[in-house]
Amino acid sequence: MPYGSKSPDTIRKFSVEDTQFLLSKGVKAVVVACNTATAHALPQLRQMFRVPVVGVLEPGVEATLADPACQRVGIIGTAGTIKSHAYQHELAMRRPDLQIYAEATPLLVPLVEEDWIDHPATKMVLREYLKPMLDKGMDTLVLGCTHYPLLKPLLKRILNNKVRMVDSALTCAEHVKRMLAEQGLERTAKGKPKLEVYLTDLSEHSEELAKRFLHTEFGKVQRASLAS
Amino acid sequence: MPYGSKSPDTIRKFSVEDTQFLLSKGVKAVVVACNTATAHALPQLRQMFRVPVVGVLEPGVEATLADPACQRVGIIGTAGTIKSHAYQHELAMRRPDLQIYAEATPLLVPLVEEDWIDHPATKMVLREYLKPMLDKGMDTLVLGCTHYPLLKPLLKRILNNKVRMVDSALTCAEHVKRMLAEQGLERTAKGKPKLEVYLTDLSEHSEELAKRFLHTEFGKVQRASLAS
Numbered sequence: 001m002p003y004g005s006k007s008p009d010t011i012r013k014f015s016v017e018d019t020q021f022l023l024s025k026g027v028k029a030v031v032v033a034c035n036t037a038t039a040h041a042l043p044q045l046r047q048m049f050r051v052p053v054v055g056v057l058e059p060g061v062e063a064t065l066a067d068p069a070c071q072r073v074g075i076i077g078t079a080g081t082i083k084s085h086a087y088q089h090e091l092a093m094r095r096p097d098l099q100i101y102a103e104a105t106p107l108l109v110p111l112v113e114e115d116w117i118d119h120p121a122t123k124m125v126l127r128e129y130l131k132p133m134l135d136k137g138m139d140t141l142v143l144g145c146t147h148y149p150l151l152k153p154l155l156k157r158i159l160n161n162k163v164r165m166v167d168s169a170l171t172c173a174e175h176v177k178r179m180l181a182e183q184g185l186e187r188t189a190k191g192k193p194k195l196e197v198y199l200t201d202l203s204e205h206s207e208e209l210a211k212r213f214l215h216t217e218f219g220k221v222q223r224a225s226l227a228s
Numbered sequence: 229m230p231y232g233s234k235s236p237d238t239i240r241k242f243s244v245e246d247t248q249f250l251l252s253k254g255v256k257a258v259v260v261a262c263n264t265a266t267a268h269a270l271p272q273l274r275q276m277f278r279v280p281v282v283g284v285l286e287p288g289v290e291a292t293l294a295d296p297a298c299q300r301v302g303i304i305g306t307a308g309t310i311k312s313h314a315y316q317h318e319l320a321m322r323r324p325d326l327q328i329y330a331e332a333t334p335l336l337v338p339l340v341e342e343d344w345i346d347h348p349a350t351k352m353v354l355r356e357y358l359k360p361m362l363d364k365g366m367d368t369l370v371l372g373c374t375h376y377p378l379l380k381p382l383l384k385r386i387l388n389n390k391v392r393m394v395d396s397a398l399t400c401a402e403h404v405k406r407m408l409a410e411q412g413l414e415r416t417a418k419g420k421p422k423l424e425v426y427l428t429d430l431s432e433h434s435e436e437l438a439k440r441f442l443h444t445e446f447g448k449v450q451r452a453s454l455a456s
Contacts, residue, residue, distance in 0.1 A: 005229075005341075007431045079433060110338040113233075121335075121356070124349040203235040205307060 001201070002109055003036040004078025004145070011080060015041035017226040019049055021198070027051065028185050031176060035060075035144050035168075036078050039086035052179055059175045060142060060168030061090045067164060070140040072099040074133035074163075077144030079104040087144055101133045105145075112147045113209060118154055126151070126158055134163075142166045150213075198224040229429070230337055231264040232306025232373070239308060243269035245454040247277055249426070255279065256413050259404060263288075263372050263396075264306050267314035280407055287403045288370055288396030289318045295392060298368040300327040302361035302391075305372030307332040315372055329361045333373075340375045341437060346382055354379070354386055362391075370394045378441075426452040 003011050015037045022030055029052045032038045032045065038055030045053045064073060075087045082104040091098055108129075111122045133141070141163050143149060149167045159165070180186050187193065195218045199206050207221045231239050243265045250258055257280045260266045260273065266283030273281045292301060303315045310332040319326055336357075339350045361369070369391050371377060377395045387393070408414050415421065423446045427434050435449045 001233075002230075005431060005433065007429050010429045079431075083432065107335075107338050107342055107344075110335050114335055116335075121349050121352040124352065128349070201235050201238045203233060203307075204311065205233065 002078070003034055004080045004106060004109060006036075006080065008040045008080070008084070011037055011040040012044055014226075015045060016048065018200070018224075019045055019053070021224050021226055023049065023051065025196075029054065029176070029180065031172065032056065033146055033172070035146060036080040036084075039081050039084035052183060052185075054172065054176050054179060056146065056168045056172050057086055057090060059171035060144065060166060061087065061094065062175075063166045063168055063171040064091065064140060064142055065094060067140070070098070070164070072101070072136060072138045073140045073142060074130070074138040075100070075102040075142040075144050076105045076108070076129065076148065077102075077142075078109065079106050081144050087142060099136070101136055101138060103129055103133060105129045108151065109145065109147045112150050113205075115212070117150050122151070123154060123158065126155065130158065134159075138163055140164045140166060143168070195219075197221045200224050200226055230306070231262055232308045232334060232337060234264075234308065236268045236308070236312070239265055239268040240272055242454075243273060244276065246428070246452075247273055247281070249452045249454055251277065251279065253424075257282065257404070257408065259400065260284065261374055261400070263374060264308040264312075267309050267312035280411060280413075282400065282404050282407060284374065284396045284400050285314055285318060287399035288372065288394060289315065289322065290403075291394045291396055291399040292319065292368060292370055293322060295368070298326070298392070300329070300364060300366045301368045301370060302358070302366040303328070303330040303370040303372050304333045304336070304357065304376065305330075305370075306337065307334050309372050315370060327364070329364055329366060331357055331361060333357045336379065337373065337375045340378050341433075343440070345378050350379070351382060351386065354383065358386065362387075366391055368392045368394060371396070423447075425449045428452050428454060 003014070015032065019030055032042060032053065032055045035056055038057045042053065042055040042057070064070065073091060075082065082102050088100050088102055091100055107125050111125065116122045141159065143165060146169070149169055152165060152167065155165060197210055197218050199221055202221065202223050210221055243260065247258055260270060260281060260283045263284055266285045270281065270283040292298065301319060303310065310330050316328050316330055319328055335353050339353065344350050369387065371393060374397070377397055380393060380395065383393060425438055425446050427449055430449065430451050438449055
């Protein structure tokens with residue numbers, strides 16, 4: 001962390017190591033719940049590993065195009081995601097008539113991690129980032145980073161309910177459910193499923209952050225030892 | 229990068245690898261030009277390697293105490309630097325009567341990297357971070373992160389010339405010069421010295437950032453291959 005400012009090569013290297021670690025735990029499928037890693041590493045991961053690998057980009061694109069009336073789509077994400085042109089490309093392939101605007105918004109992850117999700121400074125930063133796209137009449141805004149849904153309440157007020165927000169989290173979960181059913185991979189065991197959380201680095205801050213994002217109780221966060 | 233949010237173990241691991249890389253290039257001395265790495269890794273680096281290793285903390289402390297009239301010292305830095313209590317400890321050892329206030333300011337590095345060094349949002353963030361220390365009558369502010377000197381013009385306006393700012397960069401350079409002289413390590417070769425810049429990751433942004441920080445011309449930025 002963070003992936004958003006790293007080079008494509010490094011993002012791919014880390015993504016492969018992360019996936020290898022998860023496979024060593026015996027997982028049946030992998031979700032790349034990071035837009036930057038999805039944008040740069042998904043094709044390679046799918047080629048290298050046999051388990052299904054789901055990214056957040058495709059569900060995000062599906063959710064965006066679910067409203068056929070959308071004409072002017074804005075995308076915000078990390079520098080890595082925006083520079084990859086992955087969203088722009090996928091959207092343009094399926095809807096060549098779409099007006100697409102993209103803006104790298106690298107300050108949003110630090111602001112969310114600082115928990116300033118309703119702070120005047122965050123509002124000021126968002127207004128500045130969104131202005132060019134609002135000026136162009138954007139009707140849909142893609143939240144192209146898994147940190148951004150925490151900014152939804154503030155974004156709603158700034159966008160004044162005039163712009164539809166697309167958050168790929170829910171679509172992604174539905175996507176995974178459908179995929180597991182199609183491939184006969186659904187859970188058959190009874191009893192409460194278990195959640196294990198691993199991080200590649202344990203700072204004091206990380207457990208608190210994990211709780212804020214997951215809104216659920218889980219055991220001790222464990223450290224993942226990667227290849228490097 | 230960034231070191232400021234990583235765990236002490238990871239900071240030490242990376243610092244050792246960075247130093248090994250520099251030694252493989254035949255350097256005669258190493259400057260740890262990062263407060264977080266200095267705070268967590270300097271003792272270990274000095275123990276492990278034979279070349280002189282200079283950190284930014286000691287010069288910063290010296291510069292702070294150079295004005296004997298200082299009574300209330302504020303320190304800003306990354307979460308890692310502030311949590312290490314390294315500055316607090318060094319200052320308290322030398323001046324037990326000092327009032328010391330410390331504040332982790334994790335948004336400042338992203339704001340500097342985004343080049344918003346004179347932006348209203350940055351001003352708002354700084355005001356909020358500095359308020360508790362200003363309320364307590366701070367007379368000296370230690371810029372405990374090598375990114376922060378780029379915020380000096382804005383800080384000067386916020387602090388209204390009433391608070392002395394301490395930037396360890398100049399003191400650190402003087403420190404290195406003196407150390408090289410004392411140990412007989414000064415350069416004897418004639419001709420223009422050469423600067424080589426290596427980064428552990430090359431993103432598109434990195435060369436631009438390096439130029440902004442170093443204010444000088446240098447050849448192509450090269451990638452450092454570390455142990456991991």
